Structure formats: structure tokens, C-alpha cells
Amino acid sequence: MAKVKSLADLKKMKEKLQSDISLRENSKHPEGMVRVKVAMATCGIASGAKDVMEFFTVNLQKRNVDAIVTQTGCMGYCYAEPTVEVKLPGQEPVVYGFVDIKKADEIIEKYIKQGEPVDGIIPVNYETIDKK
Amino acid sequence: MEKIKVKIDNRLVEVEKGTTILEAARKLDVNIPTLCYMNLGDMDIEHRPGGCRICVVEVEGRRNLAPSCATDCHDGMEVKTHSIRVLNARRTVMELMLSDHPFECLTCAKSGKCDLQSMAIKLGIRDIHYQGEKSTYKPDFSPAILRDMDKCIMCRRCEKMCNEVQTVGVLSGIYRGFEAVVAPAFERDLDHSECTYCGQCVAVCPTAALTEVDHTNQVLRALADPAKTVVVQTAPAVRAALGEEFGMEPGTLVTGKMVAALRQLEFDYVFDTDFAADLTIMEEGAEILGRLGKFLAGDKDVKLPVLTSCCPGWVSFFEYHFPDQRDIPSTARSPQQMFGAVAKTWFAEKIKKDRKDMVVVSIMPCVAKKYECTREEFATGGNPDVDYSLSTRELANLIKRANIDFNKLPDEDFDGPMGESTGAGVIFGTTGGVIEAATRSAYEIYTKKPLDKVDFKQLRGMEGIREATVDFNGFPLKIGIAHGLGNARKLLENIRAGKSEFHAIEIMACPGGCIGGGGQPLHHGNSEILKARQKAIYREDSGKPIRKSHENPSIIKLYEEYLGEPLGEKAHQLLHTRYFDRGREIVIEADVKEEQ
């Protein structure tokens, strides 16, 4: 990886990274991918997030879903750990709470594969700095 | 320096910027009570952890009370030192401290001399409203120092002395909260630590958490035993401080009264450690001249500088911390041990007594001396050269117990022959004294010329590290002096690094030398007392008819009758010693513990 030598370098890098992400996640183009983020802070891991993440990684591939599964930090919903955010291409992300293996399976089969809503969505209850 | 105006208890005072409230108040003769605070100004030792919270005062506009020892004045500050809020807080804090303290005042070793007790009196404590669990710790008995941490009030003065002043690093705060206490690491006992028994912790402890091991009863028993001949020796610094225990002004010399008191206590022979100090000069002086001679003759292997070795705290210090340098100090034993060795041989033969029937007691300003006389190399067939060492404080107790009105005693003289001494022996009691005494004799022996002036003022003073050059017939003899082990460490590190240019160095473990020893009457943090004792020592010296050790007639006789010559075979056997690598001891012991 090249070093960031100037502010211009950084900006260029940012634009490239952002457009990659956008291409991957937002277009309805066949290249668009499902993105699954598992909250993997200490609290999530303690509630079983590692197993859930592994389940998503293994099963999405097995079931031929073009998806990226990544970890992220704490989303703040301690009462509902493990929590998982799922973003279908071109759609707003949704967050599921109390995700165990069974729930994860349901999310893959119903929501990801068929776009059918699944119970257990935690409504967004905050604003981001960009919206404010 | 910028001046600022402060109002304390409605009175205005002008002070320099950077002055604490405590100092400013003292200018107005307002004595805010303190407990953990300690200031030995002349030696640059100031301890103000702000921990006891007794010295709190009310500062206008400040949310909480301010510790006056640790709060600087600012211009226009208004301070109240005895508002109801302050008095209530101070009393409550004191009650809290007392609520975690054993109520053993009547039988406590420190009773009457305890800062906590005086503070309770000063604050008018009549009741302790907050009672509860008391913290307890295992007592620690060592050869010289007793630790009874149930009585610790966490002022941390001992820690300051042990770590920052002496750089010995044995005592520090351990555990937390209510269990917090000052102790050696892992709460080991002192005799399993690198403690040098310098006793500076004892000297500054406000309570009886740290005291010397009391040997007065053993001495009383020996005195009562008709089969024993009890010989006592008194160290030079004792005579300059003992009077304080009987209400005399610091700096009062009580040599004659002390001798009279010891005689009333029925010691069979009242001798003087000063005699042995003169003997030390003969041996150590010869060693300095010997090594110097070889050095001047171009011998590359000769070890310089020569370090003095009369202080047992200092000896332990280099054995633990600088064992690689242990071939540098003089091998001369300390005056206490030279005395014991000569008393139980030469003198024993004179009075036709077996050493087993003799008891040698030393009166020392020191607690490390208690440890020194237990060292195995200072015994013959299990019989120690010095049986018991009492501190100045213990002697005062002994005198009081024997109903002796010390102040009314006549002045009496020491017994001969081991009571005869010179001014050079006396000045062993202060920093700079040993090397001055050595210089007086070494100069005359080296140059074969009599000294014009006996006083070497350039070697005297109170600064922690001093240096001077003395002209030895064209040869500039470079002399270093350090008191306080922290200062000694600095010189030692220079020597280790090969950067030292000194030919001889005097080192004393205690700040001020023996006058500030761990066994002296408590100075309660007042360095004026140490200065007064130092003056008294030099007064005693200048009043002596003979002021050079090699002119002491009894010493000359001792060599003629018994020892032969300095550094001779007999002298070597009785008056010299060897040192051990004790740094390794601690490490090995730690390993063994781990294995277990």
C-alpha cells in the first residue's frame, strides 16, 4: 500500500474507496452485492456474534448468495445482542436484534433471498452526522 | 521575585510568589497544624504529599478545603485557618485517623513523643465519633527496627526517606484503600529486604509504627549480673543530643553528665567510642596513605578513591547496591567494632577477664549499629565483640527509669585507658568529621610537618555532597564528602563509571552524619536542631587539648603494647573486616521462594 503523502492523496483515495463501495452496494446492477455487518464488539461476541458471523459467511456462500460479510463495532443495542445489519443492493439497511443461528437462517432464506420482511427489526432511532 | 499579598485570618501578609499557605501563615505566627508534612530545608528534603488532610484551610471562592502545605498563595487570596468549617473538618479527619489506630497510648513506645498524640491534644479530641474496623498487619521484627504497621497513619515520611533521600527503595505504599500501608515489596520482612537499617524511617515516623528494637532490659540484666564486667562506650554524636531528652536546648554538650549517669547506672567501665575513632584514623589513615603511595608510584591496579567504612548503614548499602565496588572502601572496621575487639582482647587481658565474662555495651546515635554488632564476622566463638547497642533515646529512657536526675548530675570524666580521646575522634559525629580527622593525621604523617591549623573548614557544612582539595606538600589531595545514601549513590555511580577524581571520600548514611542518626532524639523535621548539634561537636573538638588521633597517648600505648603497627598482622586481625556481595543474596532468595 502506498503511503498517503499529501491531503490530495488522501482525498483521491477516499473517492476511490467510496465509489467502490457504492458500486458494490448501491447499484441494482448484477454486480451489486448483499452486505451483512455483524456487531462484533465485546458485548456482541459475548452474546454469540462469532457463531452468527461464521454462519452467515459459510451459508451465504453455500447458498450461492453474492455477499460480503464484515464485522463492525457496537451498534448500541446491548439488550438485543447479537445484532446484524443487512443491506440489500439499492436498499436502505435494516438491523436485526437477537440474531441466533435460527434467526440468521431465516434472514438468509426470507429476507436476503426473497426480500420478504422478517420479524425482529430494530428501528433506526438516531441521526447520523451527515443528516443533522 | 514577584511579591503577592495574601490575607490570612483577616491579617495581610506579603509573600513571594510560590509560597504555600502554610509558609505564609507561619510568617504571621499562625501555626496551621500539620502531620504528614516534613521539611528539612537545609538538606533540601521536603515532604508534602498532601495526604493527611489535617492542614486544610478555607480559601475564599474555592469549592473545597485546601491543603495548606501543598497550595500556593495567589495574589488577593483570602484564607481562614480556623473557621467552624475548617475546625469541624480537621477534627473529623483526626477522629478518622484515630479510629484506625490502636488505643495503646499508655504502653506505647512513642508515648509522649508521638506526633499523633500531640495532634490529638492540640485539636482537643475528646471522643471518637466514627468507630469501626481497624486495619491490622503482621508485625515485623528485624535485628534493628520494629515495624508495627497497625500504628501507621500513612504519612509516607518513611517512604520519602527510604526512596528519595536514601534511594534504598525498600519501603513503599502497598495495597489499596483501607488496607493501604507502607511496607517492603510483597510485604516481606525487613531482614529479607535490602534494608540498610539506617533508621531514617524511624527518625521521621510520627507514631510508633517504626521503632528501634529495644535492648534496655538486656543491658539492665547484664548490669545486675555480678559475674559480668560491663563496659560501655559512647559514640561522639550522643553527647551533643542526649540533653534534648532532658529538656535541654539542642546543641547542649552533656559529656560529663552522661559519664556520671552511666557510672550511676553501675557500668564497670565508662569508656568512649572516640578512643576507637582515633584508632580508626590510625588504620584508615594508613590505608589511604598506603594506596596513595602506590598510586603516586605509578601502580595502575591500586583502587582509588578510598571510601570510609565506619557507617554500618553505608556498608550495607554498598553491599546490596554496589557489590562490584566492594574492594574500594577501607577495610577498617567501624569505631564501635574496633572498640569491642580491643575491649575483649587487650583490655580484657589487662583486667584479667575472659571475654565471656565481659559485656560490651555501646551507646549509639544509630539503629544500624544494632544490626552491625550481630554480623557474624564481629564475633569470636559465637561471642560478639559488642553485645548490645543502645540508641541515644534508649539511654535516656534507662536514665529516667533509674531515677537519675540528669540535669543535676556533676560532670565526670571517662575511665582510662579506653576513655582517652582527641578532638579528631569527637568530630566523627558529624558529616565531614571522619575525613577531617583522617586529613589531620595523614597530612602530618605524609608531609612529616606539623599542621599550622588543625581546622579544615572547607570540609565542614551541611550540603549533601561537598568536595575540597587539600595541599599535601604540593600534591593536591581531592576529598569528597556525602551524607545521605542518595548522595552517596551519586558519588558511587561516578566511581563505577570511572568518572570520579577523588582520592578519598567520606560517606555517612544519615543526613547530617551521626548527629542526625536514626537513634537520636527525634528532631520532628526541624533541621535547626541538627545544626545546633553540629556546632556542639565542633565546640567539643576545639576544647580538647589533643586534636590529632596519632597523638592520643592511649592509642600510642595500645600499638606499643599490643597491636604493633597500623595495618600490621594483629591490627589486621582485630581491626579490619571484609565485605560481601549481598545483591546476589536477595536475588537468590527470591528465586528460592519462587521455586517453593
Added chain:
Amino acid sequence: MSENIKQIRVALRNCGFINPESIDEYIAADGYEALGRVLTEKTPEEATKEIIDSGLRGRGGGGFPTGVKWDIARKVESDQKYVVCNADEGDPGAFMDRSILEGDPHSVIEAMAINGYCIGADKGLVYIRAEYPLAIERLKTALDQAREYGLLGEDIFGTGFNFDIEIRYGAGAFVCGEETALINSMEGHRGEPTFKPPFPAQSGYLGKPTNVNNVETFANIPVIFNKGAEWFASIGTEKSTGTKVFALAGKINNVGLIEVPMGTTLREVIFEIGGGIKDGKKFKSVQTGGPSGGCLTEKHLDTPIDFDNLLESGSMMGSGGMIVMDEDDCMVSVARFYLDFTVEESCGKCTPCRVGNKRLYELLDIISKGNGSNNDLDKLRNLGEVIIDTSLCGLGQTSPNPVLSTMDNFWDEYLAHVEDQRCPAGQCKDLIRYEVIEENCVGCTACARNCPVNCISGERKEIHHIDQSLCIKCGACFEKCRFNAISVS
């Protein structure tokens, strides 16, 4: 802002969004742009002024204006200065710092570098408790990535500015969150506070000027530069700008980490974001500010949360712990619980904290056992006030808060313990009795079979009886009885 959305994620802007182990994702989310802009476009003085203008106050508890703190450190001349991130999160139940380090470590690194530029330091230290292994791991990964990208190290952004960060581990002593104790601990000394002044900004780590800020404070810094001081100051209240992260815990439905603008009321936090009290019970009190905070009541629910209002109400912001209590909680027990913590965590240096807190705890213990008197209540108050007035550091100066605030707000409960030897919440074991309600008892033996000390006697189908002299008040009989035949009084 829509009606029902009360949270804004500023400090937590990336937590739960980006992969904390990917610097690319951080950069894609505007990461390191603030640093780049500060280094290339602003003087240290201008950058510091931006922080002053933002009104940001320290999130670790004290609420000291961050920019002012930086400015003091900036103005002290020295050959070496240090930036320290205080990640010694110690309040029981608080985990916002851990979440930030686990979810967005780069924001802290970026902020520390900005801080270094502002005060003239080329070295940063993160003091983090060793009990946070995942946070440490992610921080290490992030540091490596930042170095690899040249965002830490020498000549950052080609400006000649050098900065790097080291990690120092704490052993989990609460008092080491106090900045002077923290510095002592980092230097290898006993972790205990020293009096101020001198402040760390004048003489800190190794005697050099040192700026210490908390993790959450740092996490806010890059946003201030990216969005502007004015934008930041527009959130929150006039004297407390921006947002605050709280760890909601206790008897509340939505336990979790929240971030709300300063000025949000406790009611909004507890009943809207927190979803109200568990099991439909009645709200009794909320404890803010960790063990040094106070217990607020119903009457404080509409107080806007900011540094000054909380202090005025007898509590404090602290690092953001918020523990909700319901009608079943005994406030004497709550006070005793917090005191137990401070007694454990006091360093023992100063008398009022070392002995005073212990005595305070003992008094509470006596009261909760029904052995207290009105005189003990007077003692409790006097002692609490003296401890606050005379303690050396923030720990002792605040440790009696839970006692004093519960005495202020729940005086009746204290009186009930002392005068009637009664615990209204039925929590203090020594003051409660379990008894068989004879008309309900069917003699099923369930209570007797589950009693761990066998103090319940009675034949099958006959009324049972509890031997009070043996009962340990474990409550097992009460829980097992299906006929409502056990009463608690």
C-alpha cells in the same frame, strides 16, 4: 429532527457502521481528512481555537473545556510534550470508551495526532486497562495500519510533522482514571493521585507538559474539524455543546449505548430511548455519574442533561453511566453498594478517603441491618460532607455523593430503616421476614423442599411454618410458592 428520534451519533458516528479493522473503511468515512486539513491548512493556534470555539468539554467526567486545556499545554514551553488518551474506563456499567476503541479506533488515533500538532507533542500514549483485550487488539491493528499509510510516523502529509503512539496498560484500578494517578501509573509508580497544581499541562508524564483527554472526547475531535466548530456548537446546550454517550443500564427495557445531544431530558432518555421501566414497574431513581454520581428522582426527570444541571441536582455527568432503579430497589442498599466500590478502589493516600469512606460504609451497613439510630444519620451526613470537603482527588471528593443524594431524595427510606427497622423496598435482608399466609397455604411442601437451610416445617397438606431464627432470607420459598402463601414484610 423528527419527533421520536432523539439520538445523534457524533462520537459513535462510525461505531456499528465501519469495520474497525479496516483503515480503508475509515478513510471512506472521511477519516484522516481532519488531520490532513489541520496539518496543511491551520496553525496549531488556529486549530486549538477551533476546539475552544466548539465548546467541547471533557467527556471523562470533569467537563473541563477541552480547547482551553489544549491551549494551556500549547503555551507551556518545553523540548518534549505528550498527548495521553485516558482509556482507563472504570465506572461500573460504563463501556462507551471500550465501544469506541472497539468500533472506531482510528478516530482516536486521528484526534491524538491533531492534539499532538496543536500542543507541539510528537508522542502519544494510550493508557488502557488490560481487561479490554479486544479494544487493545483493534487499537494495535489500527496503529499498524496508520503507520503503514504514513498517517503516523514521520513527515505526516508531507508537512514535516512527526507523531506516533504507544500503548500503556493499566491494571484496572479505578483511581487511575484520575489524570495524575494515571500519569504516576504510566511512569511505573504506585497509581495514586498527586495534588494539583501543577497540572499535567505544566508538569505531567516524566515531568513534561502533558495533555490528557478521554477516549470519547478524542472521538469528537475529527468531526469538529470536518463539520466546523459552529456546527458542533449548534448541537446541545449553550454551555454544554455536542452530544454525550450514555451506557443505559438497570431496570430499563432497552439496555444499551446511546448518544444524545446535551440538553435532552432524563425522561426522554429513560422512557423514549430506553423504552421505559422493565416489567411495567414504577420508576424510582436514576443514578448518573458512576460511583461518584448521585441518585436523581422523579422530580429531576425533566431536567435537561448537561454538566451544570446534573451538578446542581446533586449528581454529575461522570463518564456517562446511567443506572435506572425501580420501586423494588432500596436506596440505602444502593448507596451501600456504591460505597463498597469506592472503599475497594480508594488508593488509600489521604485520610478522609481511606478511612472516611470505610466508616461511611460501616454506618450504612449498620443502618441497613436495622441497628442504626437517628444519630447515625447525622454522622452519615457530617462525615459525607467532610470527605467531600477534604479529600485529595476527585474520587474522594465525590464518593459520598450516592449517600448524600439518596439522603436528600429518599430521606423517608433512611428514617424507615432507622426508626421502624423496616426496609420499604424489602431488599435489606436483615429487615425482612418471610411468613406463611395460613389461609393460602395448601401444604404442597414446595417451600420446605426448596429451603436451603431446612427451616420450614409442616406435614403434607398441612399448614407450613417458617422458623425465623434459622431463616437466611434467601427468598426461595417466596419464589417457589404457587399459591401466594408466602408474604414478605
